[in-house]
Amino acid sequence: MPGAGTDHTRPTLEGGPVVVLVEPQLGENIGMAARAMANFGLAEMRLVRPRDRWLNQKTRAAAAGAEFILDGARLYGSLREAIADLQFTYATTARERGQGKDVVGPAEAGSAMRARAAQGQRIGVIFGRERTGLENDDISLADAILTYPVNPAYASLNLSQAVLLAGYAWMSAADAPLPFERKQKWGPATREMVLSFFDYLEDQLEARGFFRPPHKRPVMSRNLRNIFHRVGLSEQDVRTLRGMVVRLVEGPREPQTKKRRGPKQPPKGYKPPDA
Structure with missing residues (x-):
């Protein structure tokens, strides 16, 4: 069911980096990732070897109005196939992998993705499995690593949370306006x-x-x-x-006296039942 902030009468933002989910296991996580994508105008989801029957009623319910992303998701047999047409990709991880790749946070990644998109490049952000994340071989296929400033003692994020932060990085890099602002209901007093x-x-x-x-x-x-x-x-x-x-x-005002009402009149045309 769409939430209180969902308004299908307004234009939908589309574009942004491709979101690549590697071997997601829970349909609910895929649905919530789609919802996070829709929140920040990301439109394209790619799934690498998802669990069978991933698209089910729970997945759609978790998407909360972002089913169009699920319906447009593309499936791939390998990560290499999923990113073959992209010019630049980030691998997301909370652990140092010793691969000598550039490591950026969300603010830097958001600006860089905007700059590359303005040049016509296609960008992807790769997310790993719910339990183990991306493997080293997965990360070796990416150009750079995207990570978040988290509590080092508890750095593991839910899949949809990680997607949400990447989407926020993309959106905030464009200085996008807030959905509403304070309205001045009354003028200032003289x-x-x-x-x-x-x-x-x-x-x-x-x-x-x-x-x-x-x-x-x-x-x-x-x-x-x-x-x-x-x-x-x-x-x-x-x-x-x-x-x-x-x-x-x-002191308090005098209590208002309630007007006494007369007997309730029957509706016009009413006929009482026969005695």
Whole structure:
């Protein structure tokens, strides 16, 4: 079922690096990887020797609306075949493999992938098995290693988490805008409105002995006003604050009396049953 952030009326981002999953064992992990890809505009999934019957109802449920990636996934008998048409590939691993390859983090990889894509190159990111990750022979086929700054005592990531971080690296390298921003619902309050509220508030505080000793009132008043100035009050903020103080000073409003309703009238055209 699509989540609260899914909106099929908006354009879908596509492109980005190819995601290559080597011998994935759980359909749910493949589905969640597809969901992570869709989150960040990655469109092409390739599977190397996945477990039989990997595409099932659990896989689709885990994809949470990204079934189009699963339906378009391509299967290969070897990693070499899966990356044959790509110009540059990253192998993901949390362990040093002693292969003398460049090792980059997500920020550097994201920028590099964007630069290569702008030149028309096809890029791939290779992810290993859930339990053991990529083997050394797999990594030997890649151009560079992509790894993440994780807790060294607990560096193993779920497959979909690893895909998610790679997708985020790709998306963030483009300075993509956030999906929404703060909307200003009310305009800022005028100085007259704010100062009138200050006068009312300070008069009520004075009446209740707040400004003590009296000679400290100017300093206390300035401190109080500066608290509200730092907030950046809107017109509605001032109305709400003033109404709140009024209720504290004057006490609760009189309870509203409920209007008594007459007997419920039968619907038009209703005929009572025969006695």
